[in-house]
Amino acid sequence: MNRISGKWIVLAITVIAVIIPLVVTNKYYMNILIMSGIWSIVALSLNLILGYTGQVNLAHGAFFGIGAYASALLMLKLKLGFWLALPFAAAIAGFFGFLIGLPALRTRGSYFAIGTLCFNIIVTLIVDRWEGLTEGASPLPWGGEITFKTMAAQYYLVLCFLLLTIFVLRRIMQSLVGRTFRAIRGNEELAEAVGIHAMRTKILSFTVSCFFAGVGGVLYASYIGFLSPEITDYHVSFDALIYVMIGGVGTIVGPIIGTLLIVTIPETLHIAAEFRLLLYGLILIVMIIYLPRGIVGWIKELKGKRRQEVIWEKS
């Protein structure tokens, strides 16, 4: 696939995504699409720190939840409008990422994974027990005026932010800054030796990642209309992790494909929630053994092989 046809494919998919609500009026399918869009944003943002920077963050659910709760509380208690609450809530999620990153990113590998997992559990506990602020286990209404009443409006809202997320993350990853992220993933010691400030680079990646997780959280809150502590749960982190792992770590389209597959297939096959977790586990084990770079990584590998064969034949 050359560059020009690649551009056309992206354009075609975008056009299809835009006209879908005109064709699909079934609420059930629209719901799946909206959820896929929201989770795609979350998966994409996780991929920045996990896939591109190589730090296994298991607290993404917490940042998603912080974004969701922050937006609800900003609108409820400070009476902010949606368009103000959204960036502020995402910034709050990003700021928490920054704060947690300061100690957690000093550790490497599995220690970072364990550290973030602990943070996630703490956040869920706080949201659950701090009833004065979050209403605890009883649902917190997502207050304020909701301007996106119809499914189609919600869909377009999510689509806009999905495109924005893709745009920003793509710009970052194609820049010199993105190269430093990949350098950290490749070899942190060498990255330092060639003058890259590893800690600052990791914090930057983590903060941006958490910011977009927060965006996902706000969109989720605005769509569902009420919040409970479960949405900050580490299950959310693992869901996002699975979407990224299956789609393909370190690619832009991977997390979106992974999300679409995992959100859509169990829904349409009407697989019960308990079995879904079992299925996730199985899929994850199989993927890690046979396709460690996910579906997109696997396709890329096949293409690379074919290209090398072509070069081989030519020479």
Add this chain to the structure above:
Amino acid sequence: MGEILTVQGLTRHFGGLAAVMDLSFDVRAGEILSLIGPNGAGKTTVFNLITGTLLPTRGKVFFQDHEITGSRPHETTSFGIARTFQTTSLFYDETVMDNLIVSYHCRTRMGIWDAVFQTGRSREDERRCRQKAGEILEFIGLQDRVSELARNIPQESQKRLALGLALVTEPKLLLLDEPTGGLTEEENISMMALIQKVRTRGITIFLIEHKMKIVMNISDRIVVLNYGEKIADGSPQEVGRNSAVIEAYLGAGYAET
């Protein structure tokens, strides 16, 4: 020639063990200085102490008359000290060109906002990176491997690329940790020629090397370490005659003969 790097009383303990003990020496601007010594003498530890990978227990390091003791590795690189590692360190999943490009990041100023909004500064920085990477690519002679993954190129090319990554950072002083490790006789010669060529760019070279023939040929001066202590320094001829050096390498019986 003035000193570019001065090490004073450098000491590093690992638990009860003194890996480097009260070490003092100078690196003079423009020279090729070799650091030799038996296995476990503390040579790589000296590199790690200079570049800030390790903090010294005692002692000071001066670079171009500024104290840099305790600076972090990315800082010492920005001051102008680059290094290579004993085990060839590369960004193995990136292409040769991308390896070089990212290593020039330390000489650029763009931030994440420049990346998102593709500002003039980001375009300028990326242009400079490509230019610098291209220049070094030619210097290390890997033009024909530009878009191959670093993991797929031969070992000798990987060693050249590792040297290239250090050169891209625009160093004044280059620390090379066994640049010919694992190379054949023939490859040794071309690697040595490359190192000589680096020196003609005005870059001072400080290297760790095991192969005596190479050390004796290429060095202006040699510092000899044994059990973390300096036992000799001087020209190759002086060091070659030094009885303490012969003893350290061959054992006490050979020193008198």
